[in-house]
Amino acid sequence: MDIKIATWNINSVRLRINLVERLIAEESPDVLCLQEIKCINDAFPLKALKAAGYEHIAVHGQKGYHGVATLSRIPFKKVDSMNFCEKGDCRHLATDLDMPGGMRVHNFYVPAGGDEPDPEINPKFAHKLAFVREMTRLYDGHRTKSQNRMVLVGDLNIAPLEHDVWSHKQLLKVVSHTPVEVALMNELIASHDWVDVMRRFVPDNEKLYSWWSYRAKDWLAADRGRRLDHIWVTPALADTPVSMTVRKDARGWERASDHAPVVATLRL
DNA sequence: ATGGTCGACTTTCGA
Numbered sequence: 001m002d003i004k005i006a007t008w009n010i011n012s013v014r015l016r017i018n019l020v021e022r023l024i025a026e027e028s029p030d031v032l033c034l035q036e037i038k039c040i041n042d043a044f045p046l047k048a049l050k051a052a053g054y055e056h057i058a059v060h061g062q063k064g065y066h067g068v069a070t071l072s073r074i075p076f077k078k079v080d081s082m083n084f085c086e087k088g089d090c091r092h093l094a095t096d097l098d099m100p101g102g103m104r105v106h107n108f109y110v111p112a113g114g115d116e117p118d119p120e121i122n123p124k125f126a127h128k129l130a131f132v133r134e135m136t137r138l139y140d141g142h143r144t145k146s147q148n149r150m151v152l153v154g155d156l157n158i159a160p161l162e163h164d165v166w167s168h169k170q171l172l173k174v175v176s177h178t179p180v181e182v183a184l185m186n187e188l189i190a191s192h193d194w195v196d197v198m199r200r201f202v203p204d205n206e207k208l209y210s211w212w213s214y215r216a217k218d219w220l221a222a223d224r225g226r227r228l229d230h231i232w233v234t235p236a237l238a239d240t241p242v243s244m245t246v247r248k249d250a251r252g253w254e255r256a257s258d259h260a261p262v263v264a265t266l267r268l
Numbered sequence: 269a270t271g272g273t274c275g276a277c278t279t280t281c282g283a
Contacts, residue, residue, distance in 0.1 A: 011283085012275060036283085038276065064276050065283095112283050124282085157283095214283090215272035258274075258283085 002242070003074075003266050004029045005105070007153035007229055008250075009211075009259035013037040013069065017045045019253055024052045027247070027263055030073045031097070033107035035155045037067035044069060060090045068154070070095045070107045077102070084134050085127055101149060101268065103237075108135070108154035113175040125175060128157065132184040136191045151266075152194060152232040155259060158185045161199070163207050164227035176226055194232040197264050201244040210246055211259045220252060231264045240266040 006029035010016050013034055024032065032054070037044065044059045054071035058079045061067035067090045077096040084091060091109040096102060111131050114124030139147055160182045162168040171177040189196070202208045209225025216222045233241065247261040 015275075036275095065281095114282080213272080214274045217272080 001268050003031070003099075003103070003268060004263060005031045005033070005151060005153060005231065005266065006261050006263040007033045007035070007107070007155075007231060008261035009035040009109070009155040009229060009257060011036050011038070011257040011259065014039055014043065014045060016255065016257060017048055019250065019256065021048065021052055022253070023247070023250060023261055024054075027261070028053070029263060031095075031105055032071040033093075033105065033153050034069045034071070035067075035107070035109040037061050037069050038064060039067060058093050058095050060093050062090045066090050066109055068093050068107045068109050070105060072097065074099055082138075084131050087127070091131075104147060104150040106150065106152040106154070108152065108156060110135075110155065110157045112157050113181070115175060117173055117175050117178045117180075119180075128175075129181060129184060132158070132181065132188055136184070136188045139192060148234065149236045150192075150234045151237065153230065153262075155228055156185070156230050157228050158182060159226040159228055160185045160189075161204055161227075163205060164209070166207070166209070166224040166226070171226070176228060189232070193235050195235065195238045195241075197231040197233055197241045198227070198244055198246075198262065200241055208246070209248075209260075210262055212251055214258050229259055229262050231262055233266070237266060240268055242267045 041059045041061045056072040059069045060081045075098040077098040080094040082092045093107040111128040113128035114122050116122035119126035159165045165171045210229035212219040212225045244264040251260045
């Protein structure tokens with residue numbers, strides 16, 4: 001069987017519900033992970049998304065900021081969310097899919113980290129680094145069987161490779177591509193042997209982005225993007241990815257999010 | 269040259 005998983009930082013799900021519906025109509029993913037829903041659970045557009053074919057919806061929202069939701073055509077066996085950095089922010093959902101062999105889907109919204117790339121003077125950057133460190137310790141020690149087949153997606157707010165940004169040199173001191181956070185992300189990847197699914201399909205020496213700033217006069221012409229969104233799988237699923245698409249066209253839709261959806265299909 | 273644009277508990281903050 002194939003399972004199609006999509007991740008999208010929607011930047012207000014209420015404002016862009018029509019764009020979510022459009023992506024669903026065009027891609028029909030089995031699982032859709034949203035970040036920055038920016039609403040409390042009660043304000044989440046549950047009815048519209050159920051009508052779009054998602055009977056199983058986990059929402060972890062808060063007022064105004066952050067918030068994640070995982071929509072699925074496959075039932076959940078279990079839904080968890082971890083509280084990182086004891087902040088109470090809604091930045092994570094883990095859903096166990098009820099399917100042969102099982103599969104756990106982690107949906108993450110990592111703190112952006114503010115502007116100043118010095119944790120000594122910027123508490124937001126310190127929070128980001130602490131958050132990624134906590135992710136590294138997510139499965140210290142033994143994993144359970146349900147933690148064997150895992151997918152981790154989301155807006156991780158870090159572009160680790162040279163060609164994950166439009167200018168490696170010019171972004172070395174820009175939060176999202178600084179050596180300290182890239183090193184932490186690499187530790188996180190190594191800690192669970194995560195496989196970078198996007199880079200399975202696009203070589204490391206080719207530019208690959210999922211986010212383009214709102215501030216550019218012409219985002220498409222300037223093409224000063226960064227790869228902040230990711231799809232990773234554990235080694236048990238390393239041989240399953242058969243396709244991956246960054247829906248860059250969605251960045252050009254009317255009243256778009258600044259992030260493009262990333263879609264991958266796993267063949268089980 | 270140190271901006272620019274979004275969305276939200278908008279007159280400010282987070283991204």
